[in-house]
Amino acid sequence: MTMTKQPNTGTLCVQAGWTPKNGEARQLPIYQSTTFKYDSSEQMARLFDLAESGYFYSRLQNPTCDSVAAKIATLEGGVAAMLTSSGQAASFFAVFNIAEAGDHIIASNTIYGGTFNLFGVTLKKMGVECTFIDPEWSDEQIQACFRPNTKLLFGETISNPAGHVCDIERFARIAHENGVPLIIDNTFATPAQCRPFEWGADIIVHSTTKYMDGHGAAVGGCVVDSGRFDWEAYAHKFPGLCTPDESYHGLTYTKAFGQAAYIVKATAQLMRDLGCCQSPQNAYLLNLGLESLHLRMNRHAANAQAVADFLAADSRVAWVNYGGLRDNKNYALSQKYLANGGCGVVSFGLKGSREDAVRFMDALRLISIATHVADARSCVLHPASHTHRQLTDEQLSAAGIAPDLIRLSVGIEDADDIIADIRQALDAK
């Protein structure tokens, strides 16, 4: 049989990554093992020299994790991927793999609060400076932030929690005009709704904790490389990839590994030294989630649209933010980048005081109050008093988060039941 085209997303969700040979397990096996055995020390030595690929210690690579990474790489249309212990570790690795003390990065100010803190506070302590930009700034305004030591531009497909949709094509053009890669956090869209590489992004990060797992079972992350950024063309900016690594006997990643250079370096150096690896057990659970990602995302999007329409029509609701609403400022970008529908996250504010918002949330029965988001079960959160507590009011408004913003993560229950719960809580408040 000749395959005439790459299978579609749904097929890849179910089948990519693990292709059993004759007599092997149909479902992805969990390689619950720290180590792997070799017959000769010579073979083992070649693995340590990166002269041969293979498994020796699960901090660096594990077959279960690699199968799931391969599935995500295929879903995103990338060449290589690595799983990490969390989304935070993925964002950190993606940046730290190409930026070090003395370097500068640029990120959208609407990104997830945890990433904002990582870039603005923790990376700063490590000598990497971040300039936060308003993603609605003009090309010229963004361009003005680039410096000779700028190493990357970072954005989020659908920002958590503001719901801002990144103009990935524009961001990619600006990044490439400056000889740096665009890194996109695709957590909220997932490759079922948007494939950022098709719009010019170079590297993708995920918190797999969210929709990819989808069941609130395992914290995890992933870094995916498109393999398309030409590191060698800007070798002076990326010496870590383009000049010999003394910790690997003078091996040069771009020369030895071509398109896989970025992920091999992240594995060989960052995973080796920092060790934020995903457990095979969690990778197995993540894979179960991925098998239904395409079905769940469509349901999340349809339910969220129904909830947003309901909220928009209720006089007790002050405002609603969902990219699928025609009068929303993200509508045009949603139509362009999220053709299959967006995600399940709707934000809104209620008329009345902050206490009204708290009473509303406390009156919910089906929808639970949880820090979690992007889960099969509907849940709700008040960022100003929960996830974003560390941010000042100015930082909150710069990130597009109003103090009255309620983030509703619409699950995959029946839309009628979700709406009925919201209605009774509005009546009760």
Ligand SMILES: *Cc1c(COP(=O)(O)O)cnc(C)c1O
């Ligand atoms: C949750 C989240 C992260 C961080 O992921 P963890 O798995 O919680 O470490 C990063 N980016 C986005 C968009 C998120 O929603």
